[in-house]
Amino acid sequence: MNAAEPVMPRPAATVLLLRDGPDGRLQVFLQRRVKGMAFAGGMTVFPGGGVDASDRAVAWEGPEPAWWAERLGCTADEAAGFVLAAVRETFEECGVLLADGASVDAGVLARARDDVAQRRRVFGDVLTGLGLRVRADLLHPWARWITPIVQPRRYDTAFFTAIVPPGQEADAQTTEAVEATWWTPAAALTAFRDGEIGLMRPTRTILTDIAAFPDAASLHAAAPTGAISSILPMVVEGLPDVLLPGDEGYDLHVASGHAPAGGHR
Known part of the structure; x- marks a missing residue:
């Protein structure tokens, strides 16, 4: 690969895990990543x-891959990867399993999570061994x-919302x-703003977008019903933050590496 060529982004999935707090207001689950991690070390993230x-090989209940593909702007195979990674990662990192089926002993489920x-x-x-099936209908697409392109480690990330199912609790039992x-x-x-936590631009933007929703149900119900446009931030030398589509000076050709950025420095 030519040194000037950007790294191809790896597909990834992120979940805005939602609940109503004791006062009935919307809450979202956030994790502060280990500082030494190669990507987003020390950042607070979904x-x-x-x-x-x-x-991609896991079957599910809910909308078919083609439905998700239409909304995420990708192929059905890519959509299946996004959806199932979202469910798997939520189980691994939070202990919340977006699945349906027979009741499973907590100890058995904990061992399965560790496996x-x-x-x-x-x-x-x-899942097959536990008699469970993914509930893709518990997820709603939110953003991508x-x-x-200037980053050495890149991701193409689909963001979803999901309300924690009754009887389940998110936890912090992850090594990440x-x-x-x-x-x-x-x-x-x-x-x-007070410097207590670090937020990357996608996390900060999404938190800003969802702050006006009063509770988990209203946010979850507000998921886009049409195709979602991917957001590719533009890094400009000398600016403290990236530019997003709609910002003054943003140029998709520059952001995607198809034009020189000299005029924006």
Whole structure:
């Protein structure tokens, strides 16, 4: 690969895990990643991760891959990867399983989660063994962001919303985060402005967008019903933050590496 060519983004999925707090207000689950991680080390993020090749082989209940493809602007195979990675990563990182089926003992479920996280067994095999089936209808598509072309590690990430199913609790039992807890969007944004946590631009933008929703149900119901346009931020030398589509000076040709950025420096 030519040194000037951008790294191809790896497909990934992220979930805005939602609930209503004790006061009835919307809360979202956020994790502060381990500082030494290669991507977003030390940042506070929504749970998620890269798509595994095995993800696409898992069957589910709910809208078919073609439905998701239409909304995420990708192929059905890519859409299946996004959806199933979202479910798997939520299970691995938070202990919340967006699935339906027979009741499973908590200890058995914990061991299954560890097997998936440690890659001892693939997610589909674990679900089959437990008599469970993914509930893709518990997810709603929200956004799609692509890491800027200048970054050495890039992701093409589909963002989804999901309300924590009754009887389940999100936890912080993951090796990828030093802490995880529930935040109101406004409180997370305030903590960022006060320098208490770090937020990447996609996380910050989404928290800003959802802050006006009063509760989990209203946010989950507000998911886009049409095709979602990918957001590719533009890095400009000398600016403290990236530019997004609609910002003054944003140029998609420059952001995608198809034109020189000299006029924007």
